[in-house]
Amino acid sequence: MSGSSESKAETKDSLETPQGASGLSVLGISKGFPGVQALDEVSFSIRRGEVHAILGENGAGKSTLLKILSGALQPDSGRILLDGKEIFLRTPGAASQVGIAAIYQELSLVPWLSVAHNLFLGREWMVGRFLMSKKKLKEKADEVFSLLGLSLDPSAIAGNLGMAEQQLVEISRAFSRNAGFILMDEPTASLTETEINLLFGKIETLKKAGVGILYISHRLEEIFRIADRVTVMRDGKSVYSGAAGELSLPELIARMVGRSIGNHYPKEAIEPGELLLEAKDGVSGEEGLTLSLRQGEVVGLAGLVGAGRTEWARKLFGADPDPKTRFRICGTEVSVSSPRQGRDLGMGMVPENRKEHGLILGRSVLHNITITIMDWLSGFGIVDRKRQSAVSSEYIGKLFIKCPSDTVDISTLSGGNQQKAVLAKWLARKGKIIILDEPTRGIDVGAKLEMYQQMNALCREGKGIILISSDLPELLSMSDRLYVMHEGRFVASLDKKEASQEKILEYASGLNYGQTIRNGSEGI
Amino acid sequence: MKMLSRSGLSMFMSRYGSFGVLFVISLAMSLANKSFLTLPNLVNVARQVSINTIISAGMTFIIITAGIDLSVGSLVALSSCVAMIIIEATGSSLLGICTGILIGGAAGAFNGAFVAWAGIPPFIVTLAGLTIYRGIALIITGGTPIIRFEGGFRALGQGALLGIPVPVIIMLIVVLFMHFLLTRTAFGTHVYSVGGNEEASRLSGIKVGKVKFQVYVMGGMLTALAGMVLMGRLSSAQPNTGEGFELDAIATVILGGTSLMGGRGTIWGTLVGAFIIGILNNGFNLMAVDAHFQLVAKGIIILLAVLLDRYLKRKQA
Numbered sequence: 001m002s003g004s005s006e007s008k009a010e011t012k013d014s015l016e017t018p019q020g021a022s023g024l025s026v027l028g029i030s031k032g033f034p035g036v037q038a039l040d041e042v043s044f045s046i047r048r049g050e051v052h053a054i055l056g057e058n059g060a061g062k063s064t065l066l067k068i069l070s071g072a073l074q075p076d077s078g079r080i081l082l083d084g085k086e087i088f089l090r091t092p093g094a095a096s097q098v099g100i101a102a103i104y105q106e107l108s109l110v111p112w113l114s115v116a117h118n119l120f121l122g123r124e125w126m127v128g129r130f131l132m133s134k135k136k137l138k139e140k141a142d143e144v145f146s147l148l149g150l151s152l153d154p155s156a157i158a159g160n161l162g163m164a165e166q167q168l169v170e171i172s173r174a175f176s177r178n179a180g181f182i183l184m185d186e187p188t189a190s191l192t193e194t195e196i197n198l199l200f201g202k203i204e205t206l207k208k209a210g211v212g213i214l215y216i217s218h219r220l221e222e223i224f225r226i227a228d229r230v231t232v233m234r235d236g237k238s239v240y241s242g243a244a245g246e247l248s249l250p251e252l253i254a255r256m257v258g259r260s261i262g263n264h265y266p267k268e269a270i271e272p273g274e275l276l277l278e279a280k281d282g283v284s285g286e287e288g289l290t291l292s293l294r295q296g297e298v299v300g301l302a303g304l305v306g307a308g309r310t311e312w313a314r315k316l317f318g319a320d321p322d323p324k325t326r327f328r329i330c331g332t333e334v335s336v337s338s339p340r341q342g343r344d345l346g347m348g349m350v351p352e353n354r355k356e357h358g359l360i361l362g363r364s365v366l367h368n369i370t371i372t373i374m375d376w377l378s379g380f381g382i383v384d385r386k387r388q389s390a391v392s393s394e395y396i397g398k399l400f401i402k403c404p405s406d407t408v409d410i411s412t413l414s415g416g417n418q419q420k421a422v423l424a425k426w427l428a429r430k431g432k433i434i435i436l437d438e439p440t441r442g443i444d445v446g447a448k449l450e451m452y453q454q455m456n457a458l459c460r461e462g463k464g465i466i467l468i469s470s471d472l473p474e475l476l477s478m479s480d481r482l483y484v485m486h487e488g489r490f491v492a493s494l495d496k497k498e499a500s501q502e503k504i505l506e507y508a509s510g511l512n513y514g515q516t517i518r519n520g521s522e523g524i
Numbered sequence: 525m526k527m528l529s530r531s532g533l534s535m536f537m538s539r540y541g542s543f544g545v546l547f548v549i550s551l552a553m554s555l556a557n558k559s560f561l562t563l564p565n566l567v568n569v570a571r572q573v574s575i576n577t578i579i580s581a582g583m584t585f586i587i588i589t590a591g592i593d594l595s596v597g598s599l600v601a602l603s604s605c606v607a608m609i610i611i612e613a614t615g616s617s618l619l620g621i622c623t624g625i626l627i628g629g630a631a632g633a634f635n636g637a638f639v640a641w642a643g644i645p646p647f648i649v650t651l652a653g654l655t656i657y658r659g660i661a662l663i664i665t666g667g668t669p670i671i672r673f674e675g676g677f678r679a680l681g682q683g684a685l686l687g688i689p690v691p692v693i694i695m696l697i698v699v700l701f702m703h704f705l706l707t708r709t710a711f712g713t714h715v716y717s718v719g720g721n722e723e724a725s726r727l728s729g730i731k732v733g734k735v736k737f738q739v740y741v742m743g744g745m746l747t748a749l750a751g752m753v754l755m756g757r758l759s760s761a762q763p764n765t766g767e768g769f770e771l772d773a774i775a776t777v778i779l780g781g782t783s784l785m786g787g788r789g790t791i792w793g794t795l796v797g798a799f800i801i802g803i804l805n806n807g808f809n810l811m812a813v814d815a816h817f818q819l820v821a822k823g824i825i826i827l828l829a830v831l832l833d834r835y836l837k838r839k840q841a
Contacts, residue, residue, distance in 0.1 A: 319727055343729035357727055360720035362787050371717055371728045374710035381709045425728065 022083045023047040024069070024100070024181050024212060029078030031064055038064040039075070040236040046181060046212040051203060053215045053223045053244065055256055056233035057444035062216050065233075066183050069214070070102035071095035101174030102183040109166055111159025116141035118158045119173050144176045148205055162306070164195035171202060175211070182206065183214040188222060189442055192304040192470060193505060200226050218444060220249055221473060232256055257446055265477030266449070268456045270296035272480075275331075276433050276464040281312060281490045282325030289490040291483050293433065295462040298455060300469070300479030302504045308488035309468045310352055313435050316466075317349045318342035329433070343372065345433075348426025350419070352437040352468070358422040359410055366392040366406040368421050372429040395424035399454060416447025423454065434458060437468045452478060472501050486510045542781050542796045545829050549800060553807035560810055567689065573802035574691035577795060578750040579769060580776040581702040582743030584794045587777050588706075589719040589739055590786025591639060591646040595631065595653030596747045596773055600766035602661040603628045603748035607677070608670045608761035617676035624755075625748045631657055632744020636737035654770070661763040671760040681756025691753045698746065703791040715739060719786030775826050776801055800829070 025045035031038050039061045046052045056062050067073040069080070071089035079086050082098055089095045095102070109118045116137040134155075141154035150168055158166060167187055174182050188196045203213060203226055215227060223230060224244060232240040232255045240247070240255045247255070253264075273295030280288055293299050301309045314320040316327055318336035326335045329345050336342045342349070351357035360368055369392045370377060377388045392406045399420040403413055410421060419439060426434055436455070440448045455465055455478060469475040475482065482499050484492040484507040492507040554561040579596050586593050607624030611617055631653065638649040683690040706712040714735045717725040726732045755761050780797030782789025804825060808818045 317727075339727045340729040340731060349727060351727060356721070357723050360717050360724055360787065363716060363720050367713065367716070371713070371725070371730070374713050378710040381711055383708055383710055383713065385708070429729075 025081045026065075026069070027079045027081065029065070029068060029075045029080070031061075031068060031073065031075050037236050039068070041078070042233070042236070042238045043078075044231045044238055044241055046214050048180065048212045049207050049210045050228040051207060051213045051215050051226050052229045052231065053217065053227035054231050054233060055217075055220065055223065055252060057256055057446055060233040060256070060444075061236040062233055063185065064236075066102060066185055066214070066216065069095070069100060069181075069183055071100075072102075096177065096179075099178060099180035100183065101177060101179035101181070102185070103167065103170045103174065103187060104185050109158040109169060111157070113158055114154065115152055115156050115158055115161070115169055116154035118169055119144060119154070119176060121173075123177075144172050148172055148175060148202060150202070162195075164191045164198065164305075167191070167199065168202065171206070175206065175209075179211065181212045181214065183216075185216045186218065186442065187215075188217060188219060192306075193472065194304065194509070196222070218442065219471065220252065220445075223252075224249070234258055253445055256444075264449075265474065266452055266456065267298075267478050268459070269480070270456075270459045272297045273462055276329070277316075278328040279316060280325070281308075281485070281488060282315060282322060283308075283488040284490070289483065289493055291490060291493075293464040293466060295432075295464055296459045297480045298459060298465040298467050298478055300467045300475045300482040301485060302472070302475055302482055303485035303508050305470065307485040307508060309485050310437055311488070312485070313349065313437055313466065313468060316342070317347055317435060319349065319351075343429060343431075346431055347433045347435065348372075348429060348431030349435040350422045350426065350437060350439055352441070354415070354419055354422060359418060361411040362409060364407045365396070365401070365403050365410050365413065365421055368410045369395055369406070369424045369428055372425045391428055395428055398427070399424050400450060414443075414447070416443035416450065419443055419447070419451065420454070423451075427458075431463070433464050433466065435466045435468070438470065439467070440469070440471065440474060448474075472504065476501065476504075484508050542779060542793055542800065542829070545779075545832070546796050546800050546803070549803055549807070549825075553803055553810070557807065557810045560807060565806070565810075567687075567692070569799070569802050569806045570692045570695070571689045572806065573798045574689075574695035575750045575754055576769070576772050576776055576801065577695045577798040578698050578753065579747050580773045580780075580794045580798055581698050581791060582739075582746035583773045584777050584780070584782055584789055584791055585702070585706065585715055585739040586646070586743050587719075587774070587782050587784060588715050588786055588789045589736055590722070590784075591736065591739070592650060592774065592784075593635065593653075593740065593743050593747075594647065594650040594770045595635060595657055596743070597766035597769035598654045598657035598661065599628060599631050599744060599747045600751040600754060600769055601761075601763050602631065602657040603751040604755040604761040604765070605661045605665050605670065605763055607752060608672065608755060609664060611675055611677060612670065612672065615675075621677060621680070621752050624752055625745050628744040628746070628748020628751070629741050630744070632741040632747075633737070635744065636740030639740060640733040640736040658763075665761070665763045667763060669760050669762040669764075673759050677752065678756045678759055680753050681758065683756075691757070694749070694753060698749070699791055699795050706791055711735070711738070716787060719788075721787070772801065779826060779829050800825075 023045050025043070027043050029039055029042045042061070042065060044052070054062050054065065064073060068075050069089070071092040071094050074090065080089060081087070087098055089100070110121065113121070119141050120137065138154045145152050145154070150172065152165060152168060158169060161169070171182065187199060191199060206213060217223065227244040230240070230242060230244050230252065231238055232252060234256060275292060275294050277291070277293040279291045291299065301313070303309050311320065315322045315325050316336065318338045318341050321335070321337045323335050323337070326333055334345065336345065355361060360371065366389060370388050373391065374383065377383050377391070389406065395401070396403065396406060401413070401417050401420045401424065403417065410418060413421065440451050443451070458465060467475065467479055476499055480496055482494045482504065483490045484494065484504055486508055487510065491510070494503065559565055579600070583593055583596065603624040606627045607620040610623045611620035614620070635650050635653050638644045639646045680690055680694070685693055706715065714725070714730050717728070717730055718732050718735045722732055751766070754765065776797040777789065777794050778784065778797070779800050780789065780793030780795070782793060801822070804822055805818070808821070813821070
C-alpha cells in the first residue's frame, strides 16, 4: 500500500467503511473559499472507540474539516453520516445535539466561573432549574470527574487552572454531554510531557467508553502513541488513510509535504566564537549555575511548563524587568530595565505568544518587520520609505517569507510566515542574542524545517540563540548545549552528547534537585 | 469567481466607504436644494467644519492609539478664555493665542501623563478633564463671556486669504501636517503600532508611554487652536462654549473609518467624516429642517454609516 503512486489517493480504507457501520463518516465533502479549495472530495470515518488522527501541513484543510464536523461551517457538497444515517450540522448546537463535541486550540471556558459552573454551562437545568445549589453542582461535577478518574476541584476558578487542567475540564464537559465523538485540535500544543501523559491516559479512558476521537496534531511523534488510524491530508485532499504504524514517520511526512524531507532536524555544528552572555537564574544566588552563550551557539532551555523558562527569558530581555537579576552581556554587567534597553544591548525576542506579543495584526508585513528600526530609517523623524521597503524586501527574501507583497496585512500570512516576520524584525535590528520562545509551536512541518535552517544561518553569522521549546526532540536536536530549569532555577547543564529525554525529564521534574550538579559548559 | 469579485467590491467599499457616504449625501443635498452646490455655500460648509476638523485631527491620533479624549469641548472653552484674558490684559493677540495653545498643550500633558504612566483608562482621565477644565474656565471668567471687537485675533476666525476663509486654511494646513505625521514619520508608525498591539510594540522597543503622552499633548494643542479660531469667529471667549464638541469629534473620527479599538484610521477619513457631518448640518439648515429633528437624524445617520462600515469589514474578513 505504501508503494502506490503519489497522485492516487490511498483512501481505500475509509471508503470500505460500509454506510451502515456505527461511526461518523464524511463522504465526498468539498468546501471552497474565495481563491482556495479548502476541501476537495474528502472521505473518511471515525469509528466509536478509536482515535483517528488527521495529519497535514497548515492549509491542508484539517481545520476546515473540523469546523464542518462541529457545525461551524457548511460544506459545499458531500454528506455526513452518523451510524449510516445522513445528518445535517447547520449550527454548532446541532452538532452537539447529535453528540459531536469540538475542543479547539483556544479554550472556551469562562475564566471567572468555577470549574463546576463551566462544566454545566448552558445546562444548568441539570442541577436545579432556578436555584443552583453549590452543593449539588459540586456533587454532579465530582460524579463526572470520578467517571473519568480525574482529581479536579469543582470549586476552583477556571481561569486559575493551568492549560492542561482547563483542557481536561473541556473534555469532561464533552464527556458529560454524552458526546459520542470528540474532535480535538492540537490538544497538546501547550502541555508538558507529564500533562500529555495525563491527557493520553484520559483519551484511553474515553476510548474504552466507546467515544470516537478525531485528533489533529503537529507533533507527529504523538500520533504513534495514541492513534489507531491515520489520515493524511494535503491541499484539501485526503492522500492517505490507514492503520497507525502501517507507515513510518518519514513516510508519513513525505505524504504530508508531497516530497521526502531528508533530515527532520538539520542542525549544523558551528565552532563557537566570542562569549555573548553569562547569566544566573536570579533565584539561586552566587552558587547557582551560570548560563553561558557564545557566538554561533544554540543554547536550549528545558523544563516543564511553569519551570520559569519564559519568565527568565523575559527578565533577560527586559520585558519583565527585575533589578536584582544581573546579566553579563558582551562583557558588561547590567540588569535590563526595558525591552528597549534589551534591544539596544543587541537582544531580540521571538515571544511564545506570536499574535499577542509578537505581531501588530492589521498592519502590513513591512510595518511589522521594520518596527524595530524606525529610528535607523528616519532622519528628523521622517521615514526614508525607499530604505524601509529595501530592508523589508531584504528580509522577506532572506527568510523566504511568503506574501503577495509587503503591504498586505500580516494577519493574512500563515503561522510559519508570521513567525518568520517576527524573527525578521530582530534580524533587521542586527540583534546578536536571539531568544526563541517556542518558535515552532503551531506551525507545520515545512515551516519548522525552514525555521531550523534559519537558526543554522544565524549561527553561521555569529549570532547566539537561546531556544526554549517544550518539544523535546526538537530541543535535543537543535541545541548545542542545554540547561534544565526547575522552579525558576537552572538545575543542570548538559552537553549535547550526555543529554537525553529521560535525563532532561529527570532534572526537570526535580528528582535530582539539591544534588551537586557539575557546571557542564567548557570555556567559562 | 462571483465571490471573488464581490469581495473585491466590498474591499473597495470598506476602503472608500466613507467617500461613498459623503458622495451620496452630497448628491441628495444638491438635488434637494439648488443653493447647496454653489461655491459660496461650499466655502461656507468648509468654514463650518473647520473647527471640528482641527479637533478631530488630534482625536484621530488619540483614537488610533485606542484612547479617547472627552475633554476637548471644555478645553476649547478654557483655552479661549485664558487667551482672551491675556489679550485683554496685554493687548497682544499673539501673546494671547500662544498662551492659549500652551494651555491646550498643558491640559493634554495632564491627560496624557495619567493615561501613559498612571495606567488610568483614557475614558476616566479625560472625563475628569472634562469637568476640571470647564470648571477652571468658569472660575477665571466668573462665568460670563468676554467680548472684544478689536484685535488681530479676530482674523483667525473672520479673515480670508485670496477669498479662502482663514479657518479653512488653518484646517487644511492641520490636515496636511497631521497626515504627513501619521504616514511618513517614525512617530506615526509608532502611533499605529501602539494602537494595533501595545504589548508587541513595547516588546519591539517602542516607548509606549511616550507615544501615548505625545498624542494627548498634540490633541490638546490642536483643540486649543480650534478654540482660538472659534474665539476669533465669535469675537469673544465664552466659558460655556464647546459643550458636546467631544461627541462631534468622536463621531467624525468614527465616520472616517477609524477603529475605536485602535490601530486603524486615517486623517483623510476624518476629513471626510467631518464633511459628512458638516453637509448634513448645512443641508438640513438649507431645507429648514427643525433643529430637534436634525439631532435625531444625525444620530441615525452615524449609526447607519458605522453599521455599513462594520458590515463591509466583516465581509472582507
